[in-house]
Amino acid sequence: MIVRTKIVGMLACAVGIAWLGLPIHAERSVNAAEPPRPNIVFLLADDLGWGDPSCYGNRRFRTPNLDRLAKEGMLFTHYYQNGSVCSPARCSLMTSRYPAEMRIHGHLASHEQNVRRDMPDLLDPSVPTLPKLLRQAGYKTIHVGKWHLGRPSGSTGLEAYGFEIARWIDVREGDRNLWSVAERPHASKELVDAATAELEQVGDEPFFLQVWFNDPHAPLAPSPEQMARFRRNEPEGFTSPYMVYAATVTEMDRQIGRLLDKLDELKLTDNTLVIFSSDNGPEDIDIGNATWSAYGSPGPLRGRKRSLYEGGIRVPFIVRWPKATPAGRVNDHSIVSGVDLLPTLCELAGAEIPDDLRAVMHGESFAAALRGDESYQRSSPLMWEWRFRVFNHPWNRCPMLAIREGNWKLLMNPDRSRVELYDVVADPGEYQNEAEDHPEIVERLAAEVLAWQKTLPPGMIEEAAGKNDYPWPSDD
Structure with missing residues (x-):
């Protein structure tokens, strides 16, 4: 069964997704008739852990707007990204392909770094992508926020990947840098400002809007005002990692609430499918720019960002679609992942998937699960x-x-x-x-x-890959 008041075994003890504070069996009924093609809003956090939203058991700070999404929609406990860092995960979300097959093994960086790691500088613009297919099906396609998949030389937008409109593709727009200390406290607000402005212009055509946040990727720089309510017993003048991280995540949550309110204001909520997830697990404190802000939690899961243990690849996933998805459900049964997003959204949008993509993609549509089918399971590993x-x-x-x-x-x-x-x-x-x-x-x-x-393209493998040598003390 998908609808449960507790999670099996150890997960129930560690997290207790009785978090929602509502009787999960008392779900909203949905129309029996198939609703019209939904608008789609895809919200993606950067380095948010499975255990960071309060609807996933976090008691250190609250995320009321993510809780709101979960209460009004469906929360998945077995959702995976197909990469343990940003670019690989985003590649799979857009293409329904495993990133290693496209040589996107790690984060895309400088040309020199990419060459050294046998990686391309960008996602191949000739491949079919989710926004391309939705656009061909009549959707207005909009991207706001971090992209981190590169773009063809000389291009100013993401037209090559299917987006009509793209804003804040990189951390810079004009003379502003969302990763600067001065701008970082307002990073999520800047993105939601841009997204809500685009929502006001969508008209009657269906739309696909993805808002990919920079937060809570390190380095973090929340304002003193944002951190004030998280001050505990720290000495005067001391800033704790908890204060920094909690302030950043709750500010992103507040801005997500603004976007949800805008959907309400524009009377778009009922037939807009809203997805929230994270690109990978929480950052590790051993990374130089995260030593003071790597406070993210994988919950009860082992591992963090970069790791193939659960905490590095298993992330929050919440879907709200009032016209079709039963509200207040916890799906702790279906295994779904980033590669599944393209076939799922194409099915719901009536978009055709070309045969050449079907031949190589790994995704399977979980549209049935979104409609409340309690028996849905993917057929391949x-x-x-x-x-x-x-x-x-x-x-x-x-x-x-x-x-x-x-x-x-x-x-x-x-x-x-x-x-x-x-x-x-x-x-x-x-x-x-x-x-x-x-x-x-x-x-x-x-x-x-x-x-x-053995089918993957050959390339550089770091010497320490797959090793777990521990530097035990010696007599030397």
Whole structure:
């Protein structure tokens, strides 16, 4: 069953998604007739952990507008991004392809860095993308905020990827830089200001608006006023990581509330499908620009950003669509992911997926789950590859490959070292390696992920990738 008042096993103890404060079985009824094609608003946070929204169990600070979305929509507990850092995850969201297949192994950086890592400078503009397909189906397509997938030389917008309108593609617009100390407290407001201005101009045609926030990606610089209500017992003049992070996330939440209010004001709410998620897990404190602001939480999950353990790739996912999605539901049964977004939204929008994309994409439509089908499950496994080192605590350092199928998740290196098998429903913290107890499951999943890995383009693999060497004290 999808509708539950508690989550199975350890997750119930660790998080207790009785968070919503409402009887989850008392869901809103929806029209039996298929609603018209929905407008779509896609909100994406940057480095927000699974455990950061209060509707996912956070008791350190509240996110009332994300809670509002969850109460009025459906919250998923088994949603994954297909990359453990920004560019790979965003690549999958736009293309329904695994990022390693497109050589987007890590974040896109300078040309020199990309060449060194055998990566392109941009997402190939010739590939079919979600906004291209929606635009062909008659949608007005708008992007506001961080992009981090590059763009063709000389282009000022994202027309090559299907967006008619694009604002704040990079952190700079005009003479303002949303990552500067002066502008950072207002970063989320700037993006929502731009998004609401575009909403006022949409007219009668259906629209796809994605707002990809910079927050809470480090470095963070909230204002003293934003931090004031989170001051606890800190000495005068001292700023704690908690204050910085809580102020940033709650400000983003406040701005999301403004956008939801604008939908209400324009009478667009009923047939607008709103999606909220994060591009990957929370940042690690070992990263230089995050040492004072890496306070994000993966909840009960193991690992953080860059890791293929659950905390690096399993993130919040909330969908509200009043005309079709039952309200107040917690879906703790369906496994869905970033590659599934394109086929799902294309189905709902009546957009055709070309045969050449169908032949290579990994996504499966979960539109049935959004309409309340309690039996929905994807038919194929999800797979990941990470070619670089993972920072900080050994508990975060994963093998290079991962595959999830049903309750089981296998991690291993291409040379078959570090074989780890977890039942991530019963053991979301990935504490108990069950590889020795289930050799038949290990062999089946290993065969699948190793066969897939052999199809990937060759390229640089960092020496420390997949390793978990601990520098024990020595006599030297």
